[in-house]
Amino acid sequence: MEKEVQNNTLIKAKGIGSVKIADDVVAKIAALAALEIDGVSAMAGNYTSENIEKAGPKNLQKSSRIFLNDGKVRVDMSILMDYSYNIPATSKQVQDKVKSSIESMTGLNVTDVNVRIAGIKMPD
Numbered sequence: 001m002e003k004e005v006q007n008n009t010l011i012k013a014k015g016i017g018s019v020k021i022a023d024d025v026v027a028k029i030a031a032l033a034a035l036e037i038d039g040v041s042a043m044a045g046n047y048t049s050e051n052i053e054k055a056g057p058k059n060l061q062k063s064s065r066i067f068l069n070d071g072k073v074r075v076d077m078s079i080l081m082d083y084s085y086n087i088p089a090t091s092k093q094v095q096d097k098v099k100s101s102i103e104s105m106t107g108l109n110v111t112d113v114n115v116r117i118a119g120i121k122m123p124d
Contacts, residue, residue, distance in 0.1 A: 021106055023066040030064045030075050030113075033101035037093045039085030044078030044118040073102060073110045078118040091115045 031043050043063035067074040075098055081090060095113040102110050 023068060026066045026102060027064040029102050029105055030077060030098045033097045034079055034094045037097055039082050039090040040079050041082045041121040042080045073108045074112040076114045078116040080119045080121055081117055082121050083123055087117055
């Protein structure tokens with residue numbers, strides 16, 4: 001299976017045609033996977049799992065940036081965490097979940113998941 005990047009879109013040659021996966025799709029997978037982790041309240045920009053579908057690709061890229069190179073993916077993301085959660089442990093869970101979600105859904109090899117804590121959500 002050949003993989004190459006062309007205009008920020010991955011092309012996978014398989015069988016009788018090709019499959020193109022836009023980096024916006026990979027960014028959405030990453031954001032939704034991160035939001036599944038307890039302690040992550042939102043992506044930077046206050047995108048939650050309920051309103052992430054409404055966020056346009058330009059807005060979503062503010063919280064998750066995807067870099068494709070030779071079929072390998074690097075993810076840079078910014079999240080908001082709930083108060084009282086352990087930052088290193090929660091970040092590690094986010095990294096593992098994002099990596100496994102992208103790899104299982106796209107077949108791409110994720111090399112790095114860089115997590116930036118953009119803020120802490122205080123209890124009401």
